[in-house]
Amino acid sequence: MLDFDTAQARLAAAGGHPSIAETCPLIQARGRVLAQTLFAALDLPPADNSAMDGYAIRHADYVAGKSLPVQQRCYAGVKPEALLPDNTIRLFTGSLLPEGADTVVMQEDVDESDNTLLIHRVPKQGAHIRYRGEDIRTGEQLFAKGTLLGAAQIAMLASQGYAEISVYPALKVGILTTGDELVSPGQPRSDEHIYNSNGSMLAALVENMGANAVHVLHALDTEASLQSALSTLLQDCDLVLTVGGVSVGEKDLVKPAIEQFGGTLDLWRVCMKPGKPVALAHAANKPVVCLPGNPVSAFAVFTMLVSPLLRSMQGRAQIMPPLQYGQLATQKEFNDSREEFLRVKAQTNTKGLTQLTPYPQQGSGIISSLSWASGLARIPANTSVKNGDIVPYYDFQHWLA
Incomplete structure (x- = not known):
């Protein structure tokens, strides 16, 4: 298995930066990324x-x-x-x-x-x-190339008279869920089936980061179904995310299907929990990231491994959000052979410290933990971590934005 930090760095560099730009009306620019550095055209305020x-x-x-x-x-x-x-x-x-x-x-x-x-x-x-210019002086840099635009940035640009700006094209992401056991929400379901939560979840994660989920497809566990879906995604998308079918079971057919399109596997399996069965490939000169089928694992892998890649492909200057730390509040001791990412809720205690409380059930099938948690606490591999220890904390507000 590849160690987590190496896998994260390789995935972040797997897609490259955008090479073209387009003009966007400022009023539609939320979530877009600047393709040029912008400067102040006038003093702000413009007069006393x-x-x-x-x-x-x-x-x-x-x-x-x-x-x-x-x-x-x-x-x-x-x-x-x-x-x-x-x-x-x-x-x-x-x-x-x-x-x-x-x-x-x-x-x-x-x-x-x-x-x-x-x-x-x-x-x-x-x-x-x-007083004139007490906020901004003519010629000052407003925002650097690669800045993600939100309401605050748009307010500043509007105050400077910018009606249109140069941005990178919105990233087009394709999502492919797999498995005969999955049925779409709203459809009839038998006991042997479960509802497909991965497609909707990943589309929401992609859209929340300012990219476009242009396709959310599902394929049965057959070569023909997988190849048909992959053909559409590779043709229409900049980045493809597949879910499930990438382990070593008899019906884990995603890797062979990617190879049918000339895909080459760059990495497979990462030393992390949850989320070990992760693969990165390239097909049609586009990155394909294969996520584990369990929704909790897919969520964790997207947070830690896919989001830096997505930010890089959007052209953002900041690929990795600032790392935070918190004090673990738990009665359990953790020590695993893999890097473990606990679903935790961060709260400020009476001493002003960030306290990280793990969800009581950390199994990879506990979907309820995702809406409860505020982020992931990282427990180093082969290291005993207990109550009161300081650990890295990955806040969803930063890592999924």
Whole structure:
């Protein structure tokens, strides 16, 4: 068996980076990856403006008890007049600061009557002003090539006037589940059958990472059925994920089917639990990752081995999310010959430490553990780990995004 870290590195490098780009409307860019580095086209804010509803004054004009005539009422989106000496201009949040003004007095500290202002609290010079360029300066780098775009990044680009951006094409992923024992949800089922949860699960995982699950196919345990499905997936997809049929049983026919398309097996079986029967192949110059058929194992393998590959093929700059650590909270001692990935829930304890509580049942058939867990705790191979020990923690929020 291949050790886990080597397998992870080889899978991450198995697909290569995208070589072409396309133009995307900014409003449709969530989940896309930048194909070029973008820079600020203007200062942000583009001009000095009021941070509050209030009144613009010259600080030097303030004298306790002195009334100031209200020269103008200036709403956001309207250009103010230049402020005259010993006057004030009524402003609202976002209003441009008038020429000559250097302070904004918030409306809670004043009284206005008959178009005349009386200030009750000594104003601080320069207060309540958002200054030009205090956030971003023209020419500053906004986001590097390879940045995954979310709402926060889109907000910044919109504020700079970007209507379209250059992104890498959305990755097309094909999913193939196998097995005569599987039936589609919603269809009649006998005792010898189980519902196919892998197809829907993997499609959701793929889509959550910003890729497109363009096909979710199922093949029976026959050469013809497998070859027909693989033909479609290899033709239409950039990455193919198969589930089941990759072990050593009489009906484990996925590997021979891949070989029929000229596929070469790059690795088979990884020293991890759950998820040992993993294979990586290339066919039609496309990576094919063969996942174990058990849903929990397939989920763990996708998290730890497939997600870095997918990020790489999307063109992302960050392939591996930052590694976290937590303190194991368990009454059981763990020690296995393989790297073990426990389904755990992370919580902050009274000392401020991240505490990792394993799901009571860690069997690879316990699907209920997936929706309960917040991530995976890594238990090193051939190492005794017990309550209170610090272990690596792979948070689903980072590894599946």
